[in-house]
Amino acid sequence: MTTQVVSVEQQYRALLDGDGLTFSPTRPAPTGGFMVSLAGSERTFPVSRFTAEDLSGYIRDYAHRVTEESLFYGAWVDGGLVYLDLSVNVQDRAQAVAFGRLESQLAIFDVANCEVVSL
Numbered sequence: 001m002t003t004q005v006v007s008v009e010q011q012y013r014a015l016l017d018g019d020g021l022t023f024s025p026t027r028p029a030p031t032g033g034f035m036v037s038l039a040g041s042e043r044t045f046p047v048s049r050f051t052a053e054d055l056s057g058y059i060r061d062y063a064h065r066v067t068e069e070s071l072f073y074g075a076w077v078d079g080g081l082v083y084l085d086l087s088v089n090v091q092d093r094a095q096a097v098a099f100g101r102l103e104s105q106l107a108i109f110d111v112a113n114c115e116v117v118s119l
Helices: 008-016 052-068 093-102
Strands: 021-023 034-037 044-045 071-079 081-091 107-110 115-118
Touching: 008 021, 008 052, 008 071, 034 071, 034 093, 044 052, 052 071, 052 081, 081 093, 093 107
Parallel strands: none
Antiparallel strands: 021 071, 034 081, 034 107, 044 081, 071 081, 107 115
16 A cells, blocks of 8 residues: 655645545555544634644644654544544544543544544
8 A cells, every 4th residue: 555645735625625634644544443533632723714834734743743653644624613633543443432532532433434433
């Protein structure tokens, strides 16, 4: 599997077009399992004021951690806000649910079914 290189501008446009993003500079995005956000890594922005520089700054701020800890960046739009976070891919649903609760998350994301799983 190869890692597709996509510019921040392309990611920004895709995000504003309503696509959620899961990405890493060193690995392909997962095709299965569950994405679980890590508490304390979240940033939110009103969609109307969100810029490509906001996305670039978040990527830059967490680059070392994403690479060293094998994490992914996550980005999505909900309720007029852009959400950015760091996440980990957990293959087992029960483990993902338990980890999500441990990280004080309201939901996890089922990658294969493209569904939010409320906790």
